[in-house]
Amino acid sequence: MPCHLTNHWALLVCRLKDCKWEFYDSMKTKRHRSGLPGLVKLLHEEASRALPSDINDWPIVEVTGLPQQANGDDCGVFVLKFMEVVLSNEVISWSECCSWLAETGKFRAEIAADLLTTFSEISSH
Template identity: 80%
Template structure:
């Protein structure tokens, strides 16, 4: 789940089989992490059918060694890249992603191209 924490986007992943949460943050900060228990509590109250009971008691594990953004603007793109990796279900060495900060312009262009292609496909039907 993408999370907007004050003025920053990060990713919170529910690992139901492992009974834990994983937190992906491209600009590590205790302030970002501090809002997560309240967010999990809200999810527990709102998503009673989608999530198992007791999710508030699961540990929130901050994923280590993630690539970190070098400015105040790239957090949304990092969240999309983290989602791409998580959804691939492939084992990853985060060291392989150390070039991400330098590739942000390329990632943004690909996102824009994908959105335009999708819009074109939808509007042609």
């Protein structure tokens, strides 16, 4: 779940099999993490009938070693890249992603191209 936390985007991943949350943040601060229990509570209130247990009791584990952004503008790009890695189900060493900082311009262009291509395909149907 992409989370907007005090003017910053981060990613909260629900690991149903492990009964835990994973928090992916490209600009770590305690302030960002402090809003997570409230988000989990809201999610629980909205989806409690669809979930196997009380997700409020699950630990929130901060994923370490993640690439970190160097400005206040790239958090959305980093969230999308984190999602890409998580959804791939590949075991990854986050140190392999240290080039992300230098490649955010390329990533933004790829995201724009994907959106435009998808929109074009939808419009043509």
